[in-house]
Amino acid sequence: xxxxxxxxxxxxxxxxxxxxxxxxxxxxxxxxxxxxxxxxxxxxxxxxxxxxxxxxxxxxxxxxxxxxxxxxxxxxxxxxxxxxxxxxxxxxxxxxxxxxxxxxxxxxxxxxxxxxxxxxxxxxxx
Amino acid sequence: xxxxxxxxxxxxxxxxxxxxxxxxxxxxxxxxxxxxxxxxxxxxxxxxxxxxxxxxxxxxxxxxxxxxxxxxxxxxxxxxxxxxxxxxxxxxxxxxxxxxxxxxxxxxxxxxxxxxxxxxxxxxxx
Numbered sequence: 745x746x747x748x749x750x751x752x753x754x755x756x757x758x759x760x761x762x763x764x765x766x767x768x769x770x771x772x773x774x775x776x777x778x779x780x781x782x783x784x785x786x787x788x789x790x791x792x793x794x795x796x797x798x799x800x801x802x803x804x805x806x807x808x809x810x811x812x813x814x815x816x817x818x819x820x821x822x823x824x825x826x827x828x829x830x831x832x833x834x835x836x837x838x839x840x841x842x843x844x845x846x847x848x849x850x851x852x853x854x855x856x857x858x859x860x861x862x863x864x865x866x867x868x869x870x
Numbered sequence: 871x872x873x874x875x876x877x878x879x880x881x882x883x884x885x886x887x888x889x890x891x892x893x894x895x896x897x898x899x900x901x902x903x904x905x906x907x908x909x910x911x912x913x914x915x916x917x918x919x920x921x922x923x924x925x926x927x928x929x930x931x932x933x934x935x936x937x938x939x940x941x942x943x944x945x946x947x948x949x950x951x952x953x954x955x956x957x958x959x960x961x962x963x964x965x966x967x968x969x970x971x972x973x974x975x976x977x978x979x980x981x982x983x984x985x986x987x988x989x990x991x992x993x994x995x996x
Contacts (some may be wrong), residue, residue, distance in 0.1 A: 745976055751919060757883045759894055766892030768885055771948040783973070791888060816978055817968035818961050822897040824969045835944050842943035843950045847871055852942055866915070 748821040749776055755791060756822055760834070763812040763826035769834045770842040771802070774823065777795070786811050788825055805865050807831030831860075838862040871909070875902055881917060886960070887940040888921040889952035896968040896973055897926070897961045900949065914951055931991050933957030955980050957986075964988040 747756050755773040760771055772790035774782065778798050781789040789810035802808030813826040822828040835842040838858040846855040873882050881899040888895055898916035900908065904924055907915040914935035918925040928934030935953040942949050961968040964984040972981040 745973055745978055757897055759897060761883050761894060768887060768894065768950050771883055771885060771943065771950075784966055796986070814973040815981070816970040816971050816973075817897065818963050818965075818970070819968075819972075820978070822968075824894050824897075836942050839944075842945075842948075843941040844944070845942050845946075847940040849940075850871055852946070855941070 746820065747776075747779060747816060747823065748819060751821050755793075758788070758790065759822070759824045760788060760809060761824060761826050763828055766858065767834075767841055768843055769827070769829060771841070772799075779823070782811060782825070783814070788827060800828065800844060805836070805867075807834060809834065823864070833859040836862055872946065873902070873905060873942060873949065874945060877879075877947050884914070884916065885948070885950045886914060886935060887950060887955055893967055893986050894969055895953070895955060895966070897937075898925075905949070908937060908951070909940070914953060927960070929954065929961070931957065933960060933991075937961065959985040962988055962992060 760769045775791040778791045788801045788833045790799045794824045808830045809827040815824040833840040844856040845852040886895045901917040904915045904917045914924045934956045939952040959966040966985045970982040971978040
């Protein structure tokens with residue numbers, strides 16, 4: 745289950761797609777250890793570029809991503825995970841999907857409604 | 871329609887999803903110029919990291935990606951494009967989707983059938 749981590753300094757992009765609805769929920773990055781942990785535990789684990797460490801998605805919110813299927817692409821430098829998302833949304837800003845802004849008339853417009861109150865889940869921390 | 875190109879040396883990952891089926895077809899990268907061309911022309915245009923230049927998807931195969939909708943995520947450092955894919959497949963290896971390998975029993979297994987003969991489309995060039 746080799747992947748090519750060389751193109752992005754040890755990372756591959758990981759597309760997270762809702763297994764039931766097909767909606768793309770987020771895009772994260774995995775290093776080799778994060779990918780291995782994802783496979784071993786069955787919960788999506790990323791490498792946080794801002795915090796420079798492994799990040800079990802949902803570790804603070806409880807909104808974990810249960811992995812149903814993992815695919816890779818022709819160059820084996822990206823992965824696609826079909827998941828069951830636990831909780832009301834994957835986005836720390838309170839939305840089902842991080843992709844809640846759509847391009848319309850040359851500007852990003854919020855196209856979704858919040859599915860939960862991020863302050864109640866995350867408090868002062870994200 | 872600003873995006874944060876700073877995190878990946880001038881690039882953002884672009885997830886390409888079939889607007890009708892919801893299938894994720896490929897993941898590419900766009901620099902600011904590729905993104906602008908994508909918006910202006912309505913055809914997905916990437917920045918090829920291997921060739922170090924703009925790459926109109928389908929320029930050699932004719933398999934262009936007609937953009938139907940563009941979203942960005944909470945951090946505005948990734949984009950999601952819903953597209954109509956012209957032609958039998960987006961993958962230069964002859965598949966509908968570049969994500970044609972699935973993890974099964976600890977190994978990548980080809981999970982799709984080819985939808986066209988890449989040699990007939992690309993000849994010796996990819």
